[in-house]
Amino acid sequence: MTHPPSSDTQAMRRGWSDAALAAEVARAIPPRSVVNLGIGLPTQVAEYLDPAACIMIHSENGLLGVEGRPTQATLSPTRINAGKESVDVRLGAAYFDSALSFAMIRGGHVNLAILGGMQVDVEGSLANWSVPGRKLTGMGGAMDLVTGAQAVWVMMRHADRSGAPKLLARCTLPLTGVRVVQRIITELGWFSPNGTHFEALSLAPGVTLCDLGDPALFRGGQALPSASGAASGASDL
Amino acid sequence: MTAERAPAHAPEAVDPECGGPSGSGPFLKVFADAAAALTDLHSGAVVMSGGFGLCGIPECSIAELLRRGVRDLTLISNNIGNRGKGLAQLLKSGQVRHAICSYVGGNPDLEAQFFAGELTLELVPQGTFAERIRAGGAGIRAFFTPTGVGTVVAEGKEVRDFDRPCLLETGLRADFALIKAQRGDAYGNLWFKESARNFSPLMATAATVTVAEVEELVPLGTLPAEDIHCPGIFVQRIYQGSHYENAIEYPILRSP
Numbered sequence: 001m002t003h004p005p006s007s008d009t010q011a012m013r014r015g016w017s018d019a020a021l022a023a024e025v026a027r028a029i030p031p032r033s034v035v036n037l038g039i040g041l042p043t044q045v046a047e048y049l050d051p052a053a054c055i056m057i058h059s060e061n062g063l064l065g066v067e068g069r070p071t072q073a074t075l076s077p078t079r080i081n082a083g084k085e086s087v088d089v090r091l092g093a094a095y096f097d098s099a100l101s102f103a104m105i106r107g108g109h110v111n112l113a114i115l116g117g118m119q120v121d122v123e124g125s126l127a128n129w130s131v132p133g134r135k136l137t138g139m140g141g142a143m144d145l146v147t148g149a150q151a152v153w154v155m156m157r158h159a160d161r162s163g164a165p166k167l168l169a170r171c172t173l174p175l176t177g178v179r180v181v182q183r184i185i186t187e188l189g190w191f192s193p194n195g196t197h198f199e200a201l202s203l204a205p206g207v208t209l210c211d212l213g214d215p216a217l218f219r220g221g222q223a224l225p226s227a228s229g230a231a232s233g234a235s236d237l
Numbered sequence: 238m239t240a241e242r243a244p245a246h247a248p249e250a251v252d253p254e255c256g257g258p259s260g261s262g263p264f265l266k267v268f269a270d271a272a273a274a275l276t277d278l279h280s281g282a283v284v285m286s287g288g289f290g291l292c293g294i295p296e297c298s299i300a301e302l303l304r305r306g307v308r309d310l311t312l313i314s315n316n317i318g319n320r321g322k323g324l325a326q327l328l329k330s331g332q333v334r335h336a337i338c339s340y341v342g343g344n345p346d347l348e349a350q351f352f353a354g355e356l357t358l359e360l361v362p363q364g365t366f367a368e369r370i371r372a373g374g375a376g377i378r379a380f381f382t383p384t385g386v387g388t389v390v391a392e393g394k395e396v397r398d399f400d401r402p403c404l405l406e407t408g409l410r411a412d413f414a415l416i417k418a419q420r421g422d423a424y425g426n427l428w429f430k431e432s433a434r435n436f437s438p439l440m441a442t443a444a445t446v447t448v449a450e451v452e453e454l455v456p457l458g459t460l461p462a463e464d465i466h467c468p469g470i471f472v473q474r475i476y477q478g479s480h481y482e483n484a485i486e487y488p489i490l491r492s493p
Contacts, residue, residue, distance in 0.1 A: 070491060076430075084319065088491075097434050097435060097437070098435050106384065125387075136348050140340035
């Protein structure tokens with residue numbers, strides 16, 4: 001076993017790798033957007049943004065203009081993102097307190113929020129903060145983000161660790177928001193919840209509609225099978 | 238913690254007649270250390286603590302609460318510590334009765350004590366959490382927000398339809414706010430470094446007694462008046478701390 005465990009897992013998984021998924025999402029974000037990236041998979045999107053796109057990353061702990069990672073020389077314990085990871089900032093960045101940070105979110109000034117998810121349903125409701133009796137992370141800023149951001153994307157794996165589907169007819173876990181999600185991106189493709197099912201906007205290379213799970217929940221979208229469908233379908237946020 | 242309480246009066250907070258210790262300096266706000274600044278913080282107190290994860294936490298004041306062993310505390314803080322550090326030390330020592338926070342991930346002590354029934358917990362969406370503190374400090378008794386409609390957060394709350402349904406949320410206040418800034422002066426004016434500001438300036442407005450610890454206590458006039466993040470009117474006591482760990486939860490460096 002010369003490969004680290006993550007490589008083994010990646011090789012077995014169908015569709016995009018984590019890195020390819022992050023790059024795919026990064027390409028779909030319109031230039032000059034203000035974007036909030038959630039903890040986990042969405043955070044990785046920051047590594048793949050084109051600097052020329054001038055995208056400002058909002059971090060709800062009080063920072064607008066996250067860009068990349070520090071060197072040992074520039075590492076600062078007071079410069080972190082909402083995942084409590086060390087970050088660097090770009091030219092034009094600003095620091096502020098938490099009330100102003102959430103004024104940006106709730107006030108509709110943030111163009112796009114990309115969050116992680118435990119479950120999303122066909123109505124676009126999201127659950128991502130609690131498994132009653134077993135796991136408690138708290139909602140953090142997620143409920144404000146899904147309420148206030150101009151657009152909400154969920155970036156998550158297609159199934160959980162036990163293989164159970166995460167795109168469902170109806171969420172079973174405590175909700176973060178009701179009918180708030182416009183786009184879902186998993187390693188298998190881009191999806192849009194439309195009330196009765198998920199429309200597949202585009203699929204990762206080699207993935208077909210049969211790979212997505214319950215056939216009653218998924219329909220091929222108009223953009224299929226063009227590979228550019230995701231970007232064009234997503235760019236209207 | 239009630240929104241009805243009259244705003245704290247800064248001079249009273251340091252008046253020995255009211256049981257508070259008197260500080261030094263022209264405004265009687267400067268204290269020698271955490272022990273001197275927190276002598277009247279009692280068991281059962283409602284305490285706000287600044288910081289996002291471990292960033293910007295009042296390390297010296299937390300260490301003093303641990304040393305003093307005050308119990309049955311209600312803590313209002315975004316994370317109640319993280320990875321065993323910060324306020325999580327007070328969880329381990331069993332000093333916390335009730336916690337109001339927004340995010341528990343990364344804090345196994347809090348998750349475990351909650352599931353074991355050892356403390357009660359109120360989870361508040363982070364923006365609502367910040368606004369409740371801002372409101373509590375600004376004399377706003379309650380406000381309507383769309384955040385949390387249709388979720389468990391809405392249970393038991395008044396819902397009113399404006400352009401969309403909104404929840405009535407009430408202001409939060411505390412007996413003490415413990416905050417940390419990079420620099421401060423004898424009037425209690427504070428300047429925070431980078432993203433360490435987070436909830437601290439809000440909490441300073443919402444407590445009867447706000448105790449600020451600073452890495453550098455600077456002479457009056459050193460902080461440009463235009464650049465003060467928290468005006469001293471909101472700070473009743475200030476001291477210069479020492480031996481700051483300033484831990485980073487996840488120090489990730491640029492790939493070479």
